[in-house]
Amino acid sequence: MDVREREIREEQRHLDRVYRRLEEKIHEAEFLVDDAAQRFRVGTPGALAERDAQVYQAGRHLHRLNREFEDFLFGRIDLLAGKDGERGPDGAHTSVEPADDAVREENGERTARIAETLHIGRLGVLDADYVPLVIDWRAPAAAPFYRATPVEPGRVVRRRVIRSRGRRVLSVEDDLLRPELRALLDGDELPVVGDGALMASLGRARGHAMHDIVASIQAEQDRVIRAPAVSVTEVTGGPGTGKTAVALHRAAYLLYQDRRRYAGGILVVSPTPLLVSYTEGVLPSLGEEGQVVIRALGSLVEGVTADSYDPQPVARIKGSARMARVLHRAARGAVQLGEHPGRLRVVAFGARVELDAEELKGIRDAVLGGTAPVNLLRPRARRLLLDALWRKSGGPRRFPDPELAAEAREAFGEDVGTEPAFLDFLHAWWPELTPLGVLTAMSDPDRLSRWSRRVLRPGEVRLLARSLRRVRPDGGGLSAHDVALLDELRTLLGTPARPARPREADPLDQLTGLEEVTTYAERMAAARRERNGEAGRAAGRERAGYAHIIVDEAQDLTPMQWRMLGRRGRQATWTVVGDPAQSSWTEPEEAAAERAAALGSRPRRSFELTVNYRNPAEIAEVASRVLARAMPGARPPRAVRATGTRPAFAAAARAAAGRAGGPAEEARAAVRALLEEVEGTVGVVAAMHRREQARGWVAGLGDRVVALGSLEAKGLEYDATLVVSPAEIARESPAGLRTLYVALTRATQRLMVLSLPDDEPDPSGAVPALLRP
Numbered sequence: 080m081d082v083r084e085r086e087i088r089e090e091q092r093h094l095d096r097v098y099r100r101l102e103e104k105i106h107e108a109e110f111l112v113d114d115a116a117q118r119f120r121v122g123t124p125g126a127l128a129e130r131d132a133q134v135y136q137a138g139r140h141l142h143r144l145n146r147e148f149e150d151f152l153f154g155r156i157d158l159l160a161g162k163d164g165e166r167g168p169d170g171a172h173t174s175v176e177p178a179d180d181a182v183r184e185e186n187g188e189r190t191a192r193i194a195e196t197l198h199i200g201r202l203g204v205l206d207a208d209y210v211p212l213v214i215d216w217r218a219p220a221a222a223p224f225y226r227a228t229p230v231e232p233g234r235v236v237r238r239r240v241i242r243s244r245g246r247r248v249l250s251v252e253d254d255l256l257r258p259e260l261r262a263l264l265d266g267d268e269l270p271v272v273g274d275g276a277l278m279a280s281l282g283r284a285r286g287h288a289m290h291d292i293v294a295s296i297q298a299e300q301d302r303v304i305r306a307p308a309v310s311v312t313e314v315t316g317g318p319g320t321g322k323t324a325v326a327l328h329r330a331a332y333l334l335y336q337d338r339r340r341y342a343g344g345i346l347v348v349s350p351t352p353l354l355v356s357y358t359e360g361v362l363p364s365l366g367e368e369g370q371v372v373i374r375a376l377g378s379l380v381e382g383v384t385a386d387s388y389d390p391q392p393v394a395r396i397k398g399s400a401r402m403a404r405v406l407h408r409a410a411r412g413a414v415q416l417g418e419h420p421g422r423l424r425v426v427a428f429g430a431r432v433e434l435d436a437e438e439l440k441g442i443r444d445a446v447l448g449g450t451a452p453v454n455l456l457r458p459r460a461r462r463l464l465l466d467a468l469w470r471k472s473g474g475p476r477r478f479p480d481p482e483l484a485a486e487a488r489e490a491f492g493e494d495v496g497t498e499p500a501f502l503d504f505l506h507a508w509w510p511e512l513t514p515l516g517v518l519t520a521m522s523d524p525d526r527l528s529r530w531s532r533r534v535l536r537p538g539e540v541r542l543l544a545r546s547l548r549r550v551r552p553d554g555g556g557l558s559a560h561d562v563a564l565l566d567e568l569r570t571l572l573g574t575p576a577r578p579a580r581p582r583e584a585d586p587l588d589q590l591t592g593l594e595e596v597t598t599y600a601e602r603m604a605a606a607r608r609e610r611n612g613e614a615g616r617a618a619g620r621e622r623a624g625y626a627h628i629i630v631d632e633a634q635d636l637t638p639m640q641w642r643m644l645g646r647r648g649r650q651a652t653w654t655v656v657g658d659p660a661q662s663s664w665t666e667p668e669e670a671a672a673e674r675a676a677a678l679g680s681r682p683r684r685s686f687e688l689t690v691n692y693r694n695p696a697e698i699a700e701v702a703s704r705v706l707a708r709a710m711p712g713a714r715p716p717r718a719v720r721a722t723g724t725r726p727a728f729a730a731a732a733r734a735a736a737g738r739a740g741g742p743a744e745e746a747r748a749a750v751r752a753l754l755e756e757v758e759g760t761v762g763v764v765a766a767m768h769r770r771e772q773a774r775g776w777v778a779g780l781g782d783r784v785v786a787l788g789s790l791e792a793k794g795l796e797y798d799a800t801l802v803v804s805p806a807e808i809a810r811e812s813p814a815g816l817r818t819l820y821v822a823l824t825r826a827t828q829r830l831m832v833l834s835l836p837d838d839e840p841d842p843s844g845a846v847p848a849l850l851r852p
């Protein structure tokens with residue numbers, strides 16, 4: 080038997096032991112759950128609450144264990160003896176540094192004994208004697224698995240990544256961190272198998288979902304993941320440096336560290352729904368669900384989902400901080416659009432009393448002088464109307480005594496203020512406004528031009544009004560940029576108080592311990608309701624604020640989007656990841672100001688990721704030519720591997736570019752070639768205006784192929800990418816070159832570029848002008 084097989088067998092033995100122990104735990108948990116009802120009937124209330132909490136934890140645990148993780152156990156470290164003999168709560172020794180006598184000189188050789196072996200997995204498992212069988216990847220004892228490098232190995236001699244499927248160990252890959260040592264494990268020399276797990280995992284074919292990287296997190300990434308959650312953690316790094324992966328692992332780590340603190344919920348914000356569906360499986364695979372909500376920017380407002388894209392010039396207007404002023408005026412202007420008779424007539428003291436248009440306008444202006452949200456100003460409007468009617472009906476004259484006058488005024492308010500004539504008028508004259516109602520009211524160019532005087536230019540007003548005409552009363556036709564406007568309007572309008580409805584049990588609250596008084600049975604019932612779909616809503620329900628907010632692709636947020644996020648994170652700590660070189664937003668200073676306002680004056684901690692794990696060096700090199708044009712002087716991340724294959728170039732003739740369907744034949748031929756070359760996915764990226772065309776090109780080529788507009792490619796990756804017409808993508812907006820840089824950095828194996836005549840491909844190699852050195 081060769082070394083590899085023997086080592087696989089050994090890990091298999093350990094995995095079998097782990098599963099046997101898990102099964103015991105599952106039985107224990109089942110027993111506790113089944114037994115719950117009886118135990119409610121005995122004991123003091125305090126003891127019951129405690130048991131109740133235990134049962135609840137057991138139920139959660141059971142649920143997680145039953146999900147049969149794909150690779151429950153994925154790592155192992157073999158360690159030298161530590162400086163002190165102390166053990167942490169997970170049963171492992173805590174010392175990071177080796178003991179002074181851990182390494183000895185024997186026969187001229189440096190020799191050491193492996194004193195401790197730890198297995199790392201998705202959950203911690205102790206055996207019946209509290210000896211750790213598996214250490215949770217987030218536990219302090221697991222940190223050396225990620226942190227140790229040959230330069231600073233600490234106690235780690237060998238790091239092993241174990242790949243398994245279900246209960247079967249498939250392979251092991253080792254890194255030797257102290258190659259200078261002769262290390263002995265149980266008297267035998269420590270065997271080393273394979274040549275590193277990172278390379279093995281990077282070379283693997285990709286699917287349509289992102290995978291966790293727990294088995295191969297690198298030291299610079301680990302430092303971000305485990306950074307203490309001081310107020311704002313900022314992470315920058317070029318394409319493929321693992322920013323998204325690191326952000327998601329950080330969410331899991333924070334929950335593990337302090338579940339109670341983050342029970343307030345963690346919000347992860349992604350730029351597009353495509354990126355949400357690409358990444359949403361990662362946290363469940365790390366055993367974290369429920370407390371983390373992943374939302375696209377266009378779905379941050381409850382009950383609203385953006386389903387369309389704005390052309391760049393429109394997006395620029397909608398995203399601009401200037402919109403805050405326009406919306407302020409629109410909210411206050413829209414309240415004047417209600418249809419009403421133009422004057423108010425009531426009967427008081429047996430006579431008719433009337434307020435004419437002029438008087439009403441005076442009152443409205445006075446009400447709007449208040450700073451409260453418009454819908455919340457209605458009680459003030461009511462009061463000022465009644466005051467005016469009281470004066471006009473001669474009330475003050477009738478009651479010279481101030482005390483009597485006050486009483487009479489109150490009675491007057493109760494009589495007149497409840498008359499149907501008055502109530503109908505008030506509802507029409509001070510209508511309750513909805514954000515969507517105001518937004519659609521802005522689609523009238525004359526009105527919009529009034530509301531945006533001296534803020535937007537006439538051309539901008541026309542563009543914006545035209546774009547808003549697409550929004551339907553049911554909320555259809557909204558873009559992600561409209562959603563930020565709706566959110567701003569929601570704040571400007573306010574929500575009037577409604578009669579309280581009985582409170583639904585919120586599954587998130589259950590984890591906070593705030594509802595300690597609820598019984599286990601109630602919580603199980605809530606969980607059942609959730610499974611039945613009632614509370615898909617609950618999990619995704621809008622919260623007033625989050626405990627931690629993670630912003631992915633932060634460079635793309637517009638000022639209005641930062642304002643929307645800021646409102647959700649007043650009390651939150653933040654992790655903000657992004658890459659200025661990939662920004663498709665054109666006014667970075669304006670966005671920086673709103674970003675600073677959203678994050679507040681809290682202390683910041685910044686990290687930079689420097690290694691590109693996605694693109695082979697050959698692709699990274701071509702992309703860096705565009706980076707040099709887009710941001711002269713910017714440094715691209717260092718690609719960690721090479722494939723030996725250079726990007727391929729093809730050119731379509733002028734006739735193809737102008738055809739109704741675009742260069743369909745050429746694109747299909749290119750995709751077919753790429754499908755032959757790679758095992759996994761192929762992404763076709765074209766300028767936004769060719770998005771629909773591009774979908775047509777790939778029709779019928781199978782579900783390994785996806786076609787996207789340039790702005791949709793953010794954050795995604797494919798084994799092979801076909802980029803169609805760099806020149807068109809670059810011309811789309813003032814940030815077009817950066818968008819092109821994004822498109823060129825999506826591939827993990829192969830890149831092909833299809834040029835149109837405008838790309839000015841060089842006649843010999845078809846390399847477009849923008850991509851030539």
Ligand SMILES: Nc1ncnc2c1ncn2[C@@H]1O[C@H](COP(=O)(O)OP(=O)(O)OP(=O)(O)O)[C@@H](O)[C@H]1O
Nearest residue numbers: 292295296297318319320321322323324692693794
């Ligand atoms: N330590 C790692 N081990 C294995 N794979 C990794 C590691 N770090 C990153 N990767 C892989 O590299 C790819 C890029 O990661 P990710 O998408 O998180 O990068 P990014 O910085 O967000 O990129 P972009 O800025 O282009 O969106 C992913 O396939 C990810 O799984």
